[in-house]
Amino acid sequence: MDADAVIDHDAPTPVYAQLAAILRARIERGDWQPGRRIMSEAQLVQAYGLARETTRKAVRVLIEDGTLFTVPGRGTFVAEPSETSP
Amino acid sequence: MDADAVIDHDAPTPVYAQLAAILRARIERGDWQPGRRIMSEAQLVQAYGLARETTRKAVRVLIEDGTLFTVPGRGTFVAEPSETSP
DNA sequence: ATAGATTTGTTCGTATGTATA
DNA sequence: GTATACATACGAACAAATCTA
Numbered sequence: 778m779d780a781d782a783v784i785d786h787d788a789p790t791p792v793y794a795q796l797a798a799i800l801r802a803r804i805e806r807g808d809w810q811p812g813r814r815i816m817s818e819a820q821l822v823q824a825y826g827l828a829r830e831t832t833r834k835a836v837r838v839l840i841e842d843g844t845l846f847t848v849p850g851r852g853t854f855v856a857e858p859s860e861t862s863p
Numbered sequence: 864m865d866a867d868a869v870i871d872h873d874a875p876t877p878v879y880a881q882l883a884a885i886l887r888a889r890i891e892r893g894d895w896q897p898g899r900r901i902m903s904e905a906q907l908v909q910a911y912g913l914a915r916e917t918t919r920k921a922v923r924v925l926i927e928d929g930t931l932f933t934v935p936g937r938g939t940f941v942a943e944p945s946e947t948s949p
Numbered sequence: 950a951t952a953g954a955t956t957t958g959t960t961c962g963t964a965t966g967t968a969t970a
Numbered sequence: 971g972t973a974t975a976c977a978t979a980c981g982a983a984c985a986a987a988t989c990t991a
Contacts (some may be wrong), residue, residue, distance in 0.1 A: 817957085818957070819956075833957085833958090847958090848957080849957045850955080850956055850958095851955095851956070851957080852955090853956090
C-alpha cells in the first residue's frame, strides 16, 4: 500500500487494517526512523479522519508484529529493525 | 434475468434462485463495481420483501460461484472479475 | 514544588454487519 | 421470526504517566 494512500470506508479491508498498512509503508519509506516517535493518537485521528479506537487498533497491529512500541505518557515509537526482522 | 425483475413467489424457480439471478444481473449491469459493497442483508430483506435466510441463501449462491465474498463486520462485496472468470 | 498540557491506557455506550442456532 | 455471538467503527469520559512552563 502506498504511504500516501487514503482510507476507503467502503473497501472490504477493515479501516484499521488499511491504516496499519499505510503506517507500515511510511515507516519502510523512512518517514519515521527506528527509535523515533511517530504521530500521537490524536494526530493520527486528525490526519486520517478516524475514530481514536480505530487508530489505536491499527497501531496495535504494528505493535504485535514488532514494528512499533508504546510508552505511556511518552508516545508511540518505531522499533529497531533488529527487533522487527532479526 | 432482468436487473429490475420482481420476485415471483408462485414461479417454479425457488425465490432464493430468483434473487440470486437478479443480483447477478445487477452486478453485470454495473450497479455494483468489483471491490464495492452491495446492499446489506437487512437492506436486501427490505428491498425485496424476503426473509433474511432467503436473502442469505441467494448471496451464498453468488459466493460459491465466486461473484461475491463477505467480510464479517464489513459487508458483502463484489469479487474482482479475475476471481470470477480467470 | 505545582499546575497544566500532552499522550497512552481503560471503560463505557451506540450503531452496523455477518455468523450461527 | 427471534435470539445470541462476534467483528468493525465511532464517540465520550476518565485515569495514569510524562513533560513543560
